[in-house]
Amino acid sequence: MTVADADWWRARLTDEEDVLWSGRPDQGFFPLQYGWVYKVFLLALAVLWLVSPWMLESVREFWKLTSVTLLLTFTLWADQFVRSQRVYVVTSQDAWTLNKKLKSKALKIDRFLSFTTGRRAVVFNRHPFFRFDHLSDPSAAFSALLQAQEASK
Structure with a gap:
């Protein structure tokens, strides 16, 4: 820059x-004030993905999990982008x-x-x-x- x-x-x-x-x-990927919340949610999502083959019974449930993952990814990126432009x-x-x-x-x-x-x-x-x-x-x-x-x- x-x-x-x-x-x-x-x-x-x-x-x-x-x-x-x-x-x-702060320009980090996780804002320090809420970083621990994001990290706990990411860990829970990772565990959910690991157990998903035994837990999810339909394709619809798989797409719900995929949608939540994509929504979280977009939220983290958007928050970091807005902070970088301020x-x-x-x-x-x-x-x-x-x-x-x-x-x-x-x-x-x-x-x-x-x-x-x-x-x-x-x-x-x-x-x-x-x-x-x-x-x-x-x-x-x-x-x-x-x-x-x-x-x-």
């Missing part, structure tokens, strides 16, 4: 905005969730904006569909948000 490809999101910001922090969600940015005026291929979201930073840091996430209270998820260091984003909020007063 070239530098121009890594900074595609900078063109979406205005010149008046100073970038205080930018970060990306960048979180805190500017002097806004908090951004920028997506390369999907719709981006912005949230105005003012003194009334309430946010907390959780385990691997920054949660914006009263904005349930806007959050910075799967962060390796949510405290850096939190401190940048505090800095932007102090500057807006």
Whole structure:
């Protein structure tokens, strides 16, 4: 990936905005927050495939198992793809969730904006569909948000 490809999101910001922090969600195949759930489900699915010749009695049951396997594979790929196309940015005026291929979201930073840091996430209270998820260091984003909020007063 070239530098121009890594900074595609900078063109979406205005010149008046100073970038205080930018970060990306974890890029692994399994997000760390839910990774154990995926791994347990994959193990159960593998065991089901191993015992399927003795358990499945019809072709219809085989296709159900195949459909569940394909659905899980697509879900894992789609989740990883969406995370790979996302960048979180805190500017002097806004908090951004920028997506390369999907719709981006912005949230105005003012003194009334309430946010907390959780385990691997920054949660914006009263904005349930806007959050910075799967962060390796949510405290850096939190401190940048505090800095932007102090500057807006």
